[in-house]
Amino acid sequence: DVKVTQSSRYLVKRTGEKVFLECVQDMDHENMFWYRQDPGLGLRLIYFSYDVKMKEKGDIPEGYSVSREKKERFSLILESASTNQTSMYLCASSPSGTNEQYFGPGTRLTVT
Amino acid sequence: GQQLNQSPQSMFIQEGEDVSMNCTSSSIFNTWLWYKQDPGEGPVLLIALYKAGELTSNGRLTAQFGITRKDSFLNISASIPSDVGIYFCAGRASGTYKYIFGTGTRLKVLA
Numbered sequence: 001d002v003k004v005t006q007s008s009r010y011l012v013k014r015t016g017e018k019v020f021l022e023c024v025q026d027m028d029h030e031n032m033f034w035y036r037q038d039p040g041l042g043l044r045l046i047y048f049s050y051d052v053k054m055k056e057k058g059d060i061p062e063g064y065s066v067s068r069e070k071k072e073r074f075s076l077i078l079e080s081a082s083t084n085q086t087s088m089y090l091c092a093s094s095p096s097g098t099n100e101q102y103f104g105p106g107t108r109l110t111v112t
Numbered sequence: 113g114q115q116l117n118q119s120p121q122s123m124f125i126q127e128g129e130d131v132s133m134n135c136t137s138s139s140i141f142n143t144w145l146w147y148k149q150d151p152g153e154g155p156v157l158l159i160a161l162y163k164a165g166e167l168t169s170n171g172r173l174t175a176q177f178g179i180t181r182k183d184s185f186l187n188i189s190a191s192i193p194s195d196v197g198i199y200f201c202a203g204r205a206s207g208t209y210k211y212i213f214g215t216g217t218r219l220k221v222l223a
Contacts (some may be wrong), residue, residue: 099204
Protein backbone atom coordinates (compact mmCIF):
# COMPACT_ATOMS: atom_id res chain seq x y z
CA ASP A 1 0.00 0.00 0.00
CA VAL A 2 1.09 3.54 -0.74
CA LYS A 3 1.84 5.45 2.41
CA VAL A 4 2.04 9.22 2.60
CA THR A 5 2.62 10.61 6.08
CA GLN A 6 2.54 14.16 7.35
CA SER A 7 4.45 15.27 10.42
CA SER A 8 1.51 16.71 12.35
CA ARG A 9 -2.26 16.28 12.24
CA TYR A 10 -2.91 19.53 14.11
CA LEU A 11 -0.69 22.58 14.53
CA VAL A 12 -1.23 25.94 16.19
CA LYS A 13 1.22 28.74 15.46
CA ARG A 14 1.43 32.45 16.12
CA THR A 15 1.47 35.16 13.49
CA GLY A 16 5.01 35.76 12.24
CA GLU A 17 6.37 32.35 13.19
CA LYS A 18 8.25 30.22 10.68
CA VAL A 19 6.35 26.99 10.11
CA PHE A 20 7.59 23.72 8.63
CA LEU A 21 5.19 21.06 7.35
CA GLU A 22 6.83 17.77 6.49
CA CYS A 23 5.62 15.06 4.13
CA VAL A 24 7.17 11.65 3.56
CA GLN A 25 6.18 8.96 1.05
CA ASP A 26 7.48 5.42 1.03
CA MET A 27 6.74 4.37 -2.57
CA ASP A 28 9.66 5.96 -4.43
CA HIS A 29 7.31 8.35 -6.25
CA GLU A 30 8.88 11.00 -8.45
CA ASN A 31 6.18 13.64 -8.01
CA MET A 32 5.06 15.31 -4.80
CA PHE A 33 2.51 18.05 -4.23
CA TRP A 34 1.31 20.46 -1.56
CA TYR A 35 -2.30 21.65 -1.54
CA ARG A 36 -4.41 23.70 0.78
CA GLN A 37 -8.08 22.97 1.26
CA ASP A 38 -10.57 25.60 2.32
CA PRO A 39 -14.37 25.38 2.56
CA GLY A 40 -16.01 26.38 -0.71
CA LEU A 41 -12.67 26.65 -2.54
CA GLY A 42 -11.73 22.99 -2.85
CA LEU A 43 -8.12 21.91 -3.21
CA ARG A 44 -5.68 24.49 -4.48
CA LEU A 45 -2.15 23.63 -5.55
CA ILE A 46 0.62 25.51 -3.74
CA TYR A 47 3.78 23.86 -5.12
CA PHE A 48 4.82 20.63 -6.70
CA SER A 49 8.07 18.82 -7.30
CA TYR A 50 8.82 16.33 -10.07
CA ASP A 51 12.32 15.41 -8.91
CA VAL A 52 14.79 15.99 -6.11
CA LYS A 53 15.67 19.69 -5.83
CA MET A 54 13.15 20.52 -8.58
CA LYS A 55 10.05 22.55 -7.83
CA GLU A 56 7.36 24.46 -9.65
CA LYS A 57 4.84 26.98 -8.43
CA GLY A 58 1.23 25.99 -8.32
CA ASP A 59 -1.76 28.29 -8.31
CA ILE A 60 -1.20 29.98 -4.93
CA PRO A 61 2.54 29.98 -4.05
CA GLU A 62 2.62 33.41 -2.40
CA GLY A 63 3.75 33.22 1.21
CA TYR A 64 5.08 29.67 0.85
CA SER A 65 8.30 27.96 -0.13
CA VAL A 66 9.25 24.30 -0.47
CA SER A 67 12.24 22.04 -0.16
CA ARG A 68 12.94 18.63 -1.63
CA GLU A 69 16.41 17.43 -0.69
CA LYS A 70 15.52 13.74 -0.76
CA LYS A 71 13.15 11.89 -3.05
CA GLU A 72 10.86 10.69 -0.26
CA ARG A 73 10.51 14.01 1.57
CA PHE A 74 8.81 17.26 0.54
CA SER A 75 8.62 20.15 2.98
CA LEU A 76 6.33 23.16 2.91
CA ILE A 77 7.61 26.29 4.62
CA LEU A 78 5.65 29.30 5.77
CA GLU A 79 8.36 31.92 6.22
CA SER A 80 6.18 34.21 8.34
CA ALA A 81 2.81 32.70 9.16
CA SER A 82 -0.29 34.86 8.79
CA THR A 83 -3.87 34.29 9.88
CA ASN A 84 -5.02 33.86 6.27
CA GLN A 85 -2.83 30.77 6.09
CA THR A 86 -5.07 28.97 8.56
CA SER A 87 -6.18 25.96 6.55
CA MET A 88 -6.01 22.23 5.98
CA TYR A 89 -2.75 21.33 4.22
CA LEU A 90 -2.60 18.17 2.15
CA CYS A 91 0.46 16.48 0.72
CA ALA A 92 0.24 14.05 -2.19
CA SER A 93 2.62 11.93 -4.23
CA SER A 94 2.40 10.16 -7.56
CA PRO A 95 4.59 8.00 -9.73
CA SER A 96 5.48 9.55 -13.07
CA GLY A 97 3.92 6.68 -15.00
CA THR A 98 0.34 6.24 -13.75
CA ASN A 99 -0.23 9.83 -12.56
CA GLU A 100 -2.50 8.67 -9.74
CA GLN A 101 -2.10 10.96 -6.76
CA TYR A 102 -2.11 9.57 -3.23
CA PHE A 103 -2.79 11.87 -0.33
CA GLY A 104 -1.57 12.05 3.24
CA PRO A 105 -3.98 12.53 6.17
CA GLY A 106 -3.57 16.31 6.20
CA THR A 107 -2.34 18.91 8.69
CA ARG A 108 -4.85 21.33 10.08
CA LEU A 109 -2.90 24.52 10.74
CA THR A 110 -4.29 27.35 12.83
CA VAL A 111 -2.44 30.67 12.89
CA THR A 112 -3.47 32.97 15.74
CA GLY B 113 -6.96 28.80 -10.75
CA GLN B 114 -9.39 26.76 -12.81
CA GLN B 115 -11.82 24.45 -11.00
CA LEU B 116 -14.15 21.81 -12.24
CA ASN B 117 -17.91 22.13 -11.97
CA GLN B 118 -19.04 19.25 -9.79
CA SER B 119 -22.68 18.51 -9.09
CA PRO B 120 -24.66 18.15 -7.03
CA GLN B 121 -22.94 20.07 -4.23
CA SER B 122 -24.67 17.94 -1.63
CA MET B 123 -27.29 15.25 -1.40
CA PHE B 124 -29.25 13.36 1.19
CA ILE B 125 -30.28 9.85 0.23
CA GLN B 126 -31.87 6.86 1.87
CA GLU B 127 -29.80 3.79 2.61
CA GLY B 128 -30.05 1.37 -0.29
CA GLU B 129 -30.56 4.03 -2.95
CA ASP B 130 -28.25 4.56 -5.91
CA VAL B 131 -26.28 7.80 -6.18
CA SER B 132 -25.01 9.67 -9.22
CA MET B 133 -22.70 12.66 -9.42
CA ASN B 134 -20.73 14.27 -12.21
CA CYS B 135 -17.96 16.68 -13.11
CA THR B 136 -17.71 18.89 -16.15
CA SER B 137 -14.87 20.95 -17.51
CA SER B 138 -14.31 23.47 -20.26
CA SER B 139 -10.99 21.75 -20.99
CA ILE B 140 -10.18 18.33 -22.37
CA PHE B 141 -8.57 15.96 -19.89
CA ASN B 142 -6.53 12.81 -20.38
CA THR B 143 -7.03 11.47 -16.87
CA TRP B 144 -9.91 11.58 -14.42
CA LEU B 145 -9.61 10.58 -10.78
CA TRP B 146 -12.34 10.15 -8.18
CA TYR B 147 -11.65 10.51 -4.46
CA LYS B 148 -13.57 10.19 -1.20
CA GLN B 149 -12.70 12.28 1.83
CA ASP B 150 -13.88 11.58 5.37
CA PRO B 151 -14.01 14.43 7.91
CA GLY B 152 -10.53 15.41 9.12
CA GLU B 153 -8.80 12.99 6.75
CA GLY B 154 -7.03 13.20 3.42
CA PRO B 155 -8.77 12.16 0.18
CA VAL B 156 -8.60 8.46 -0.67
CA LEU B 157 -8.34 7.45 -4.31
CA LEU B 158 -11.35 5.42 -5.47
CA ILE B 159 -11.10 5.10 -9.24
CA ALA B 160 -8.74 6.26 -11.99
CA LEU B 161 -9.80 6.65 -15.65
CA TYR B 162 -7.43 7.05 -18.60
CA LYS B 163 -9.44 6.61 -21.78
CA ALA B 164 -12.50 8.32 -23.26
CA GLY B 165 -15.56 6.12 -22.83
CA GLU B 166 -13.85 3.97 -20.20
CA LEU B 167 -16.11 2.47 -17.54
CA THR B 168 -14.39 1.24 -14.37
CA SER B 169 -15.80 -0.32 -11.22
CA ASN B 170 -14.53 -0.61 -7.66
CA GLY B 171 -17.03 -2.63 -5.64
CA ARG B 172 -20.31 -0.71 -5.59
CA LEU B 173 -18.70 2.28 -7.28
CA THR B 174 -18.64 2.78 -11.04
CA ALA B 175 -17.05 5.71 -12.83
CA GLN B 176 -17.02 6.71 -16.47
CA PHE B 177 -14.71 8.87 -18.57
CA GLY B 178 -16.99 10.96 -20.79
CA ILE B 179 -16.66 10.57 -24.55
CA THR B 180 -16.10 14.31 -25.02
CA ARG B 181 -13.18 14.10 -22.53
CA LYS B 182 -14.74 17.06 -20.72
CA ASP B 183 -16.77 15.17 -18.17
CA SER B 184 -16.83 12.21 -15.83
CA PHE B 185 -19.47 10.45 -13.78
CA LEU B 186 -19.49 8.47 -10.54
CA ASN B 187 -22.27 6.12 -9.49
CA ILE B 188 -22.66 4.41 -6.13
CA SER B 189 -25.09 1.54 -6.00
CA ALA B 190 -27.06 0.43 -2.93
CA SER B 191 -25.65 3.13 -0.66
CA ILE B 192 -24.77 2.32 2.96
CA PRO B 193 -24.14 4.65 5.93
CA SER B 194 -20.34 4.46 5.56
CA ASP B 195 -20.63 6.03 2.09
CA VAL B 196 -21.06 9.35 3.90
CA GLY B 197 -18.33 11.81 3.01
CA ILE B 198 -17.19 14.23 0.34
CA TYR B 199 -16.51 12.93 -3.15
CA PHE B 200 -14.07 14.81 -5.36
CA CYS B 201 -13.25 14.53 -9.01
CA ALA B 202 -9.90 15.60 -10.43
CA GLY B 203 -8.86 16.00 -14.05
CA ARG B 204 -5.48 16.31 -15.72
CA ALA B 205 -4.63 17.51 -19.21
CA SER B 206 -1.78 16.10 -21.24
CA GLY B 207 1.64 17.64 -20.82
CA THR B 208 1.13 18.76 -17.24
CA TYR B 209 1.64 17.33 -13.75
CA LYS B 210 -1.18 19.43 -12.39
CA TYR B 211 -4.62 18.16 -11.50
CA ILE B 212 -7.67 20.38 -11.36
CA PHE B 213 -10.07 19.44 -8.55
CA GLY B 214 -13.83 19.70 -8.34
CA THR B 215 -15.40 21.45 -5.37
CA GLY B 216 -16.84 18.19 -4.06
CA THR B 217 -20.18 16.48 -3.55
CA ARG B 218 -21.14 16.03 0.09
CA LEU B 219 -23.09 12.80 0.50
CA LYS B 220 -25.26 12.05 3.51
CA VAL B 221 -26.97 8.70 3.85
CA LEU B 222 -30.05 8.34 6.00
CA ALA B 223 -30.38 4.93 7.60
